[in-house]
Amino acid sequence: MPDATFHLTLFGAIALHAPSGKDITPRLRKSRALLAYLAMNGGRRIERCALEQLLWPDRAPRQARDSLKQALSDIRRAFGATAPGPLRTKGGAVHLALAHLAVDALRDPPAGAPQFLEGFDAGAQAFAAWIEQQRRALGDACPGKGTLRQIDTAWRNTPRQFTIEVAAPSTDSSAAGGRDHAAISGLIVMVQDGLRRGLDQTGFFAPLTPNTAACRTAPPDLRLTAHAFAAGPDIMLSLAATRLDQGTPVWSWLETMSLPIRDASGIYMLIAQAIEQLCDAVWQANRKSPFAPCKAPALAALNAIRLISRLTPENIAAAEVALNDAMDGTAVPSLYAWRAYLTAYQLEKRCGAQLDDLRDTALHYSAHAIELDSHNPLTRALVAHVYGFVLKDRDRAQELLSPVRGLVGQNAMLADTVSLAHFYAGRYDEAGAHAQLAGKLGRWNPMQYAFTTVQSASQLMLGQYDAAIRSGKRALAQHPPGIGFQYEPTLRTLAAAYSLSGRKVEGRAALDVLERQTGTDTHEMMKDLPDTLFPNPDVFRKVRDGIQGLRL
Template sequence: MANQGEEKQVLLYLMGPFLLSSDRGDLHTPTGQKTQALIALLAVAPRGRRSRAWLKDKLWSDRSPPQASASLRQALHEAKKALSKLSCDILTADKQNISLNLESVWIDIHHPESFLESGDQDPQAHQFLEGIDIQDPEFEDWLTNERRVWTTKMEEFMAQESGRRKTGSSNDASTERGAETSGRTAASAAGAGSSTSQHIAIGLLPPIVPNQSPELTTLADLIVESVARNLGEVHPIDIYDYRDTGMEAFGVPIGTGPDLVLRIRVKSAGSDLYLSLLAYNVANQKLIWSYTIHADQEDALQFDTLTISGFINQNVDRLANSFFTHSLDTFSKLPSNYKTGYTALNYIFRLDEKYLTAAESLLTESYDNDPQSNYLGLLAYISSFNIGENLGEFTDAKRLATIGHASEALEVDPFNSITLACIGHVHGFVFRDFETAADLHAQAVELNPHQAFAWDHFALFNIYTGRYQEALKAAHRACYLGSFSPLRYSFDTTVCMAATLCGEYPTAVRYGNRALSRQPRFGAAMRYLIASHGHLGNVAEAQQHISRLRTISPDFDLPFVRENGLAIAENEGLQRMIEGYEKAGL
């Protein structure tokens, strides 16, 4: 952070634990977490300015207006007290707004080069506002989004710096990767490029493999194909396969071909392999990011191991984030219908009735314009949230529509593992047709053993049918594969559920707390946490979750559970839950 203190007296660190200091290194971090959160909210705000109403909604959404106003005044007083020791006019307020003078503050997220100077070059090493715990759902939603945004920006910066160091300059890079080839005849699997279809297009480049090893070439091909497949199972993409043409990154046509190209690089050292996935933006011919893992060669060549599956999923989540959260300028210009599947899935898992309705409308309209099984599968899947999370009504008409969506989705494409998992969940959880559900879930994980979503729903099915150990094993696999997924709180919840039913209560509490830290309104996590806390004798913690759960499920009580409101088919598991609730004081 060279010379930063010569210009600005106040240093604010948001990546990692919140820290406020002077340019001389004197710490002035306020002790209150809501005071820290207030400063952070202003630090990332446009022009450093937010209305009082907006801030109250983010930090005290569950309080009455007078209480929220009083709490904001107290937090503002503490923030001014901390900042006044550094600069007299850095924080100002009037009747409507509160402002932070950004010109007087050095903020680490706006200076990613500082991480290079400090030697800490791993974007995953620090989390945005690490350790902050504000028990407010509106703040948690904001925090989840900000963490995703800033982690992605750090990853992109580090990847660009890495590419710059390796290539020296754009001209050197062009020489190193090879001259342009004439391999422009590769066809899109969907028959159309990004300029004419409603899908993002991805190109697959020949892998870089030592000594052109057939075994390692096959491994590289399988990995890049799985990355493309996983990405396309939520929202359809067009694939340009250049692997047999000798095409290089800078030989890909701009404007009429793919938006992005992928390449696998393999390096070997004895029995060790180093696998890298490189992603290039075709429009500006820049390396967007690269990601490398170390693996045992014999283990990696098995392909369906957790190491390779994890590598595939992490790259898929990074790609999806780049495409569908508009973190790259190239993709921010794409029409909204290029990301329907991801937008709808995000809406569904926000656990809000208005977003669920918006997802339904978006999917219906998109299917009319672009018939895809993904959209129908998600339309049917929404019914499980109508029932399981008490969001909206599940009427007779909705029931018939769900049956129709499920049937038609399988006719359109019976080979999409996410669609199969969605429809399997509908048959098992909503319609209690376990025989059909068993077939669909088995097909989903067999067709794509690298899909976290499929393993998570396979685990849920085993929970509902009483196979708890199998459920816990599948849930842990989903959690590992989806460790960077925006849906990971749902995967954590499934581990919590299975662990509770297996009697592994400390594990259940750990994963349940993780889930609620990311999605505080997830009723499923609360229901199983209450039972586990009851069995562990943590009555106070259980009562807190009971109070929170009843704000979204007012009818949650023992009679509801005894009538099998939890959809547990096996009596021993149901009795375990009831005993936990009784010990918790439900």
């Protein structure tokens, strides 16, 4: 029986051969890049928005959409009359069915094989970064380091979160000079339990209780300890995380607290901030040398959130790739919720995909996240944001938030979603207060600038223009350094606040930055924004009036 399999070569120059042996490599460079990317994703469905931003980030949405269609047609022509062909585009997303497509880079690399996509340049920065990522991964799979198949088996059979033992609390016997030790121990137990719950909700960590069967069977990656000791009239609370395989410290924190504690909100805020810091510390410590390949999904998810916060179309597209990698083969609810949440940023960028396709994607991942775990406050917060902003279903958003509103002081993303719910409903005092709470809870959250922007916009709507300007400028200072890109809602809010306060020169300067960044005329663009970026029509009119005032 003749070979009915297509053969795709990615080591060296890209080449596609028909079952007959005929060279049928697509003629367009971007088509070849797209073919390679889809092949290395192992049959996983990729949204068109991500593909457009991966390969055509510098083109207008309609042009990028047309370019992707042309590349898909080029690939489809290459496969010929095969029915159904390996290229599948049903439902908007795109993938390659690998049943009849053999890809050399998905098998053991042959001895002396050339470099993956050697000398290939698609003319897109994000795609170049992806090539380097693939080369590193394939380099780890060379002879003597284990085959790709062995690595994949270990990956799929090993927990992909960081396991963390939350150790029993301890106190100094002389803590606070003989104060009530029961109160001190209760404080530490509260912190310990809060850390365990919060870490579990992130999706990046799997907390373990010491001396359990799970700890004895497979030693955890990290140990988290809490300790209290006297600091004059106060109590000093010490938290520390250590790598158990090396015994090296990963993160530590000291916090001074006064007894008696009459308001637990301060403890919850401390726990939220500690988790934010720990996530960042684990990412920084392991992004270049992770514990093991099987932990890559947790690192990919941590990386994705940082990529989202960096705002550029390339980073948004890369965040989608990272989240898809993190979700591959795992069912952590918060990861699906983060993937749904990403669509809000894709909508902000209007990434070239049709809005209906983007909303279908948001609905798919939101429903899957809630189906997996409807009790996780972080999952509910992220999905409620998607329903409120992307899907414009305010009733469903309120329904999702209702059971967890009592936890709003414990989670920055929940506080942010509640602030937006108030903002959409025109309750600007409540919106500003919850945005301020989100900023305090998320002091180390990479998206803190978004929380502060909601505070600025709320002040704008209340006519507090000077306060809105101060908050807007603080939001700009909270942007990740070195990205050369600024959050567009911050710039729009600032421009309107400057205008309405009579500071036209500064308002035009903010507007100039916005228009250089987007490459569009904001006055013209505002004509079709209400249905997408301004869920509250009153906010749209206020911002539009402020920006129009800069023309006079």
